[in-house]
Amino acid sequence: MADPYTTLGIPRSATDKDIKSAYRKLAKELHPDRNKDNPNATERFSAATQAYDLLSDKDQRARFDRGEIDAEGNPTSPFGGGGFGGGSRFRDGGFGTRPGGPGGQGGFRPEDMGGFAQEGVDLGDIFEGLFGGRTGMGAGGGPAGMGTRRPPPPPSKGADIQYRLRVPFVDAATRADQRITLSDGKTIDLKLPAGVEDGTQMRLKGKGQAGAGGGGDGLVTISVEPHAFFRREGDNVRLELPITLDEAVNGAKVKVPTVDGAVMLTVSPGSSSGKVLRLKGKGFSTKAGSRGDQLVTLEIDLPGDKADELADLAKRLDGWRDTRNPRNSLGV
Incomplete structure (x- = not known):
């Protein structure tokens, strides 16, 4: 996966607000509902979502910036590239000193910890210093919780639709019901709110554009018509x-x-x-x-x-x- 900063088109000094703004812009442009015939857009949307997911988490972002995890949130090698098989960082009873130890073919055995195992040192104590927290061993062979990410944000709602409704002066004064035709051709009757005046805005929940996360809203702006003598x-x-x-x-x-x-x-x-x-x-x-x-x-x-x-x-x-x-x- 590409660098998340590059994916979102932002510098490493970007603020939380910059990150959110960049993601919203890309999500609006690349959302699958708007690019049904463009698989490349879908892939880019997925990549942008994953990049936002990582950078919007302050802890994950800090670990990425320090090189502790990669762009997918997986831990990088804590031993500078040598891993458990390099054997260059630990000697005299450390890692990789015997064929049957972590650096050989026999897998990990407690006795391969040398002096550490003899003194009853828990692996969690070692990883605590390396990863900034005592987490124990996870199913993937590393500390539990490493590489975990927040679930992706919920699907976006559809866009709002703006309407302008011209209301006769007498109807506005008496709050007479008004009929409006929506973008889908359906008509509904609106009850004018108390205190209605020119410029009053009414929100119609779910009457906007359809979206994966639900429909947007209809925003109706009232325009009160002038009267001949009132x-x-x-x-x-x-x-x-x-x-x-x-x-x-x-x-x-x-x-x-x-x-x-x-x-x-x-x-x-x-x-x-x-x-x-x-x-x-x-x-x-x-x-x-x-x-x-x-x-x-x-x-x-x-x-x-x-x-x-x-x-x-x-x-x-x-x-x-x-x-x-x-x-x-x-x-x-």
Whole structure:
């Protein structure tokens, strides 16, 4: 197996974050689900996973950097290449001094340990110094646990899919269910969340692309459409309501549109343009689940576009003058 750093395309000084980032990039590019007709990609994916598995383990990485294990996590020779058969590192009763010892053909015998065996020294004491821990003998002839690796990471989930859903103003205010068509052609009804606003994002679990580790998610971004005469102000709805001069002077009950349908509103006698009336609970939902209000601003509408009606109004007002100065508060 190639050097794990080379496999992931990172330097030996790479941080844990660099290692993870490099692996994710390769995994996304080489994943078998995206390369079903490319066996070379599958092999490279497997190699990248094994390299990440080794380098993401701080202990395994340190041992690899010190040359104690190879790229596959197997122990390298602790005797500098001589192994048990070299006989060059231990003399005078050490390893490899007799044909029947570890360096000969007769296999390992306790008496081949020479002075060590006579003093009752356990093999674990020897390997403890060589491998940094007392582990005993494993099934492969070396210390137990040598060459073990963590299991490969779980298969990757599929990619998320982004959706944008345009929602009418009134539907957003009343949280009316919205129907959306997914990338696979299926349609589902969405319940808008409390406090929904332009830019709100909803997550649909498992409605993204399929993957070996499960489907990704669908990410739905809400776009609230503007309205012809309503406008939003926080959790409230604003409306400018035209009224006639006689309705302003004498007072009246007038019909007012709201996001929940038309309602009757009482205009008090002597109401001026700019007066604001409040309709409780006729606004947008809040994140706490309550509703904002509708704020109605009165605007006196004179018949200035019809000369005959304006002339009739002037005739009715002939001889009457309002002596007040309504601009007095402005200092003029």
